[in-house]
Amino acid sequence: MYPNSKIEFNQKTGGTRTGIVVVITYENEKATYYMKTYHHAGSSMSIQNMAGRKTPDLREMFAYRFLEVIGVGPTVYFPYYDGSKFIHYIATKEVMQFTMFNDIKDLGLKKKVVVESYLLSLLIGVRDLNEGNIGSNEDSTVSIIDFYVTDKDNFVEPDIINTFKNKSRFGGEGTAADVLVEIGPEERMSIVKDAVTQWSMIKEMTTDIIDQEKTELKAHGIEFGTVTNDVESYLRDIKLNYETICSAFE
Structure with a gap:
């Protein structure tokens, strides 16, 4: 990706997943990536304990690429190294x-970020959207830079419209949760209306968005905890959630 480049590795500050900051200098330009292990590799305190690890979940890889495709997540890569046939990494570009x-100083933007992040957490079953993992980018749109996929087989939200409008299942205590609680159901729907339209590519999305990486990692010998059919099922559930939300605006 960056031939004849200079690579620096710096210590990551914060977070529970083992990770580093990678700074690549290429033709006098710098690119920064945040690289971490997949969710079930174990925490940064227990990474040496093999018993605490689980095999990677392809749905986590898919979720990162999904958010990149709809314009909410960063550019993402899934590197591995020759010393292990068990583990891969998640590298997100700054x-x-x-x-x-x-x-964020602007209250309107703050509401937009937390409400759209909350809806996405329901659509694709991700958690850990705390104040350090969500925010805005240079275009003043929502940006989700870190998360994990929940451990379950069925990602369909049976009452997603009501849950989105009237509940605040955004995680633990924190300012993001506090802001969400104060936003009423009609305002929430008004905030996400444009975003739901902008995410229309979800309808035509396929699991092909991770095909190349999946093939490369499997060829290397990486073992995954879920098979392709699980990713297909995950995407079907996401599409059903999205279609249900869309129906609320018809």
């Missing part, structure tokens, strides 16, 4: 002018 949720 988001230009990323502003963490707590640093």
Whole structure:
């Protein structure tokens, strides 16, 4: 990707997943990536304990690429190294002018970020959307830079419209959860109306968006905890959730 480049590795600050900051200098330009292990590799405190690891989940890989495709997540790669046939990494490119949720001054933008992030958490079953993992980018649109996919087989939200409008299942305590609680159902729907339209590519999306990486990692010998059919099922559930939300605007 960056031939004849200079690569620096810096220590990551914060987060529970083992990770590093990778700075690549190529033709006098720098690119920064945040690289971490997949969710079930174990925490940064227990990574040496093999018993605490689980095999990677292709749905996590798909979720990162999904958010990239709809314009909400960063550019993402899934590198591995020759010393292991068990583990792969998730490398996300630094988001230009990323502003963490707590640093956003404009209340309207703050509401937009938390409401759209909440809807996406319901659509694709991701968690850990805390104040450090959500924010805005250079275009003043929502940006989700880190998360994990929940451990379940069925991702269909049976009452997604009501849950989105009237509940605040955004995680634990924090300013993002506090802001969401104060936003009423009609305002939530008004905030996400344009975003739901902009995410229309979900209708035609396929699991092909991770085909190349999946093929490369499997050829290397990486073992995954889920098979292709699980990713297909995951995407079907996402599409059903999305179609249900769309129906609320018809």
